[in-house]
Amino acid sequence: MTQITIDPGLKKAISDYQLPETLGFGNVMTPVMASCTYEKGKWGPLELLPYGPITMYPTAKVLHYAQEIFEGMKAYRVNGQGPFIFRPEENYLRFNRSAERMAMPHIPHNIFMDSVFELVSYTANFVPRRSGESLYLRPFMFATEESLGIKPAEKFRFMVIASASGSYFSNTSEGxxxxxxxxxxxxxxxxxxxxxxxxxxxxxxxxxxxxxxxxxxxxxxxxxxxxxxxxxxxxxxxxxxxxxxxxxxxxxxxxxxxxxxxxxxxxxxxxxxxxxxxxxxxxxxxxxxxxxxxxxxxxxxxxxxxxxxxxxxxxxxxxxxxxxxxxxxxxxxxxxxxxxxEGRVADTYKWIATVEPKTLP
Ligand SMILES: Cc1ncc(COP(=O)(O)O)c(C=O)c1O
The missing domain is CATH 3.20.10.10 (D-amino Acid Aminotransferase, subunit A, domain 2)
Incomplete structure (x- = not known):
């Protein structure tokens, strides 16, 4: 079971948020982010926070030696169905293959999945509803250890942020x-x-x-x-x-x-x-x-x-x-x-995971 803490400011951040009409790709960030830190060989609790700036020391190893990995996945809610997430297990497995190559800790299945699913459940109203649009989810992990020595870090932060997105290509009117x-x-x-x-x-x-x-x-x-x-x-x-x-x-x-x-x-x-x-x-x-x-x-x-x-x-x-x-x-x-x-036909491949929308009390 994942221990989840919810920031007191999150409810207001969600209720104040409005999805703009024009989306583009990767520019319109939705109001919830998930965060979990790794230290002394252990992952801490999962925090749900309002989307916003983060702090770290100038010596954080990621800034010097690029110990960073990420994933890209999407939640769909066309015609108000869902939200559905496409093949999240595959992203989880690939994330850990990347982690291993970059000398980073394995992320447990429950932390990866709960981060993504909790974020989407509280953001369900901001998943765009037109075909071809979606909520682009960006799990990522980076080395936060404060030291300039070139060696694998021992402190990391895992986060998930989300962006309401339309077409990736904005300049392909000519193909x-x-x-x-x-x-x-x-x-x-x-x-x-x-x-x-x-x-x-x-x-x-x-x-x-x-x-x-x-x-x-x-x-x-x-x-x-x-x-x-x-x-x-x-x-x-x-x-x-x-x-x-x-x-x-x-x-x-x-x-x-x-x-x-x-x-x-x-x-x-x-x-x-x-x-x-x-x-x-x-x-x-x-x-x-x-x-x-x-x-x-x-x-x-x-x-x-x-x-x-x-x-x-x-x-x-x-x-x-x-x-x-x-x-x-x-x-x-x-x-x-x-x-x-987008959940418009039967999912005979079992590729789709359904998320339950939630609101904060
Ligand atoms: C370099 C590269 N190749 C291929 C892909 C396509 O992978 P996927 O279909 O899992 O998004 C991506 C995007 O994630 C990528 O960054």
């Missing part, structure tokens, strides 16, 4: 354009690419600047050894459709094992599609697009859902457009996945 990054690498064998660790994302930001300067929306990473095989994008996995069959890079220690990817593989196979998890050579892929064998491609992830790719491109400005920039199979799978996530 999702993808820049093939042939210079920098994001992850390398034996590294941390498979972990959801903040440092991986920082390593991708200079390429994000270049991507934007060149007029693209997303960066496609290639393998670090040969710069030959496609891996993933900075915050989503990738699929391509070749001869009406789906292909996606096979998971390795340089690719995040996406829960959307995993779910889509099951959904696509059950819908009669062949799905290959394999190495995809970027130059062969470009040939396949030019020859009309590869007709569509899409990005997928919790934030992005499924977003069809308009064209791939190179630093010299060359563009390789997809035959179906609006997606065909992509949009069919997107609708199937969203219908399950």
């Amino acid at each position: 999702l354009s993808v820049y093939i990054e042939r210079e920098n690498a994001r992850a390398f064998p034996g590294g941390t690419g498979f972990a959801k660790a903040g440092g991986n994302y920082a390593a991708g930001l200079s390429a994000a600047i270049k991507t934007k300067q060149l007029g693209f929306v997303q960066t496609l990473w290639l393998d670090a050894r040969e710069r030959k095989y496609i891996e993933e994008m900075s915050g989503m996995n990738v699929f391509v459709v070749i001869n009406n069959e789906l292909c996606t890079p096979k998971i390795s220690d340089t690719i995040l094992d996406g829960i959307t990817r995993k779910s889509l593989i099951a959904l696509a196979r059950d819908s009669g599609y062949t799905v290959h998890e394999k190495n995809i050579d970027i130059n062969e892929l470009i040939e396949d697009i030019r020859a009309g064998r590869c007709t569509e491609a899409f990005a997928c992830g919790t934030a992005a859902i499924i977003t069809p790719i308009n064209y791939f491109g190179e630093s010299d400005g060359e563009r390789i457009p997809l035959h179906f920039p609006e997606g065909k199979i992509s949009m069919e799978l997107r609708e199937k996945l969203l219908a399950i996530q």
Whole structure:
């Protein structure tokens, strides 16, 4: 049983809160946050607090050595049903795989789940209700130990915050354009690419600047050894459709094992599609697009859902457009996945967990 304490200011923070009409992604934070600290080998009580600033010492190890991990998951309440959380067990398992890689403590199942479920139950009224919108949940853990020595910290804080969110992409009226990054690498064998660790994302930001300067929306990473095989994008996995069959890079220690990817593989196979998890050579892929064998491609992830790719491109400005920039199979799978996530069809996969809305006395 998790010991839960509720901050006396929480009731007012919730009653004063109003969801704005325009959401965007990751900007509109809802009024509850969960927090739990780890010290002397033990996790403390779980606190529910009003969303707000936190304090830590300038020597907190996370600020120097990036001992930080996170997760991304969503609660849905379309048409007032739910809230439903999509595959939270998968996020829990991945969080602990990340924790292990980054020399951080394992988070107990009850603390992770109670943080997420309690937060959503008190925030149920602020889960957006239009299809495609959701409450984006961000569990994260960071090293708070105050010392500059380079060694694994012994004090940590685990938190969950939530953001009422709409579409991840705000600038894709022309579709999702993808820049093939042939210079920098994001992850390398034996590294941390498979972990959801903040440092991986920082390593991708200079390429994000270049991507934007060149007029693209997303960066496609290639393998670090040969710069030959496609891996993933900075915050989503990738699929391509070749001869009406789906292909996606096979998971390795340089690719995040996406829960959307995993779910889509099951959904696509059950819908009669062949799905290959394999190495995809970027130059062969470009040939396949030019020859009309590869007709569509899409990005997928919790934030992005499924977003069809308009064209791939190179630093010299060359563009390789997809035959179906609006997606065909992509949009069919997107609708199937969203219908399950939003509770609009029977959940035969048992992917959905229901949250009981609660109010504070
Ligand atoms: C690097 C990276 N790849 C892939 C994904 C997609 O994973 P998921 O479908 O679990 O959100 C994400 C987002 O979480 C990501 O950050």
